[in-house]
Amino acid sequence: MKEQLRQNRIGHDATVLLSSSHQMLKHFWIIVMLLTLAILSVESASAASLTLIFRSDATGISLGGTGTSAATMNFGNVRAYGGVVPAGVTKSINGTTSWTLSTPIDVKVTKSGLGTSANYTMTAQLQTSGLTYTWKLGPATLTSAFPATVTAAGVYSARTAYTFSLTIPFSAAAGTVNNTLDIIVTAN
Amino acid sequence: MKLKLVAGLTILGLATLVSSPVFAATTASGTVAVTATVASSVSLTFVTDPAGITLGGTGTSAATVAFGNVQAYGGVVPANVTKTVNGTTNWTLSTPFDVVVAVANQVSSNYTLTAQLNTADATDTWKIGASTITSASATTLTATGAYGTTAYTLGLTIPFTKAAGAITNTLNFVATAN
DSSP states (O other), X not given: OHHHHHHHHHHHHXXXXXXXXXXXXXXXXXXXXXXXXXXXXXXXXXXXXXXXXXXXXXXXXXXXXXXXXXXXXXXXXXXXXSSOOOTTOEEEEETTTEEEEEEEEEEEEEEESXXXXXXXXXXXXXXXXXXXXXXXXXXXXXXXXXXXXXXXXXXXXXXXXXXXXXXXXXXXXXXXXXXXXXXXXXXO | OHHHHHHHHHHHHHHHHHHSTTTSOOEEEEEEEEEEEEEOEEEEEEEOOTTSXXXXXXXXXXXXXXXXXXXXXXXXXXXXXXXXXXXXTEEEEEEEEEEEEEEESSOOSOEEEEEEESSOOSSXXXXXXXXXXXXXXXXXXXXXXXXXXXXXXXEEEEETTSOSSOOOOOEEEEEEEO
16 A cells, blocks of 8 residues: 555656656746836836935025935024014015915925836825915915825926925914924825 | 645745735835924014105114204205294104014904103103104004004104204114003
8 A cells, every 4th residue: 555655646646747848848938027017117116216305495494304205394493573584495474364484495306227217206294284274385275184286297317395384373372383294295 | 645735845936925015015114293382473664655764674673764954944854854934943854664564373452552762752752643752761653553554643843943963863662462
């Protein structure tokens, strides 16, 4: 009985191993194709990327962390009437209701491995609800509820200036205003 | 066997396509942290009153009033300036002007407004409304001023005994939110 099983095993293996040379070649090329596809798959997934950085605009406020993707913007002590604003910041009084601080900031997006992507979409969203104030980046009014589209056709590798503005109602209490803008760029 | 290989190849091909940039959104993200420390403030500006002399620097906090060449008897006074001869002792030029006060980022129902002459003038009499203004101390014009526009009347009284010549002085106004 043991002898019979051994013979069967040998017989079964022999069926595969003793394929014709044509079949072996065919299998070889299929394996090569599979491996190639797998490698291409990994490469195509990993090589495509976007980089986003912020830079101080020549006519804007001096950003902390300029040249990185985590910038800071500090207006310091500001007031509607009198006082001073940082260089590159414009203050405007909106009638008897509010006042606005505005300044341009530069955004640079570079692509890698995205040859067919002509431009990018940029959205911005507030990290924390800031309903007392009005936050804007470019034409978009920002909230914490959902990302607002700042541009749907951003130009790669160009330092593009977007004007950030913060509008403060006269009725708002004095104190510190803090928030963070989450910016996301997506290749189109 | 062939079927298995073809199926495997198809699945892998689809996986390749799906993982390619055509299907997978390629994104990057960044943050901008914003900070501002807002302080309360009060605005005081002067505006030409519709019935008053035309102010230089109207709409600003540094206005000018120029009566020009004036005399007790005869002559002319600028538009919207009233000249009054007070018996045999003196004469007065008066005109309304508007004071605009606004408050921001502070809970305040009204304001206090004071005025003081920059330079002492022992000869002429300067008034805002009914209040006489001197350089000695700030005179309170109102302790409950309503935010917005309020018309005040400037009066300058010149004794007949005063020698002819230029009269120049500056009124310093201070508005304080209550």
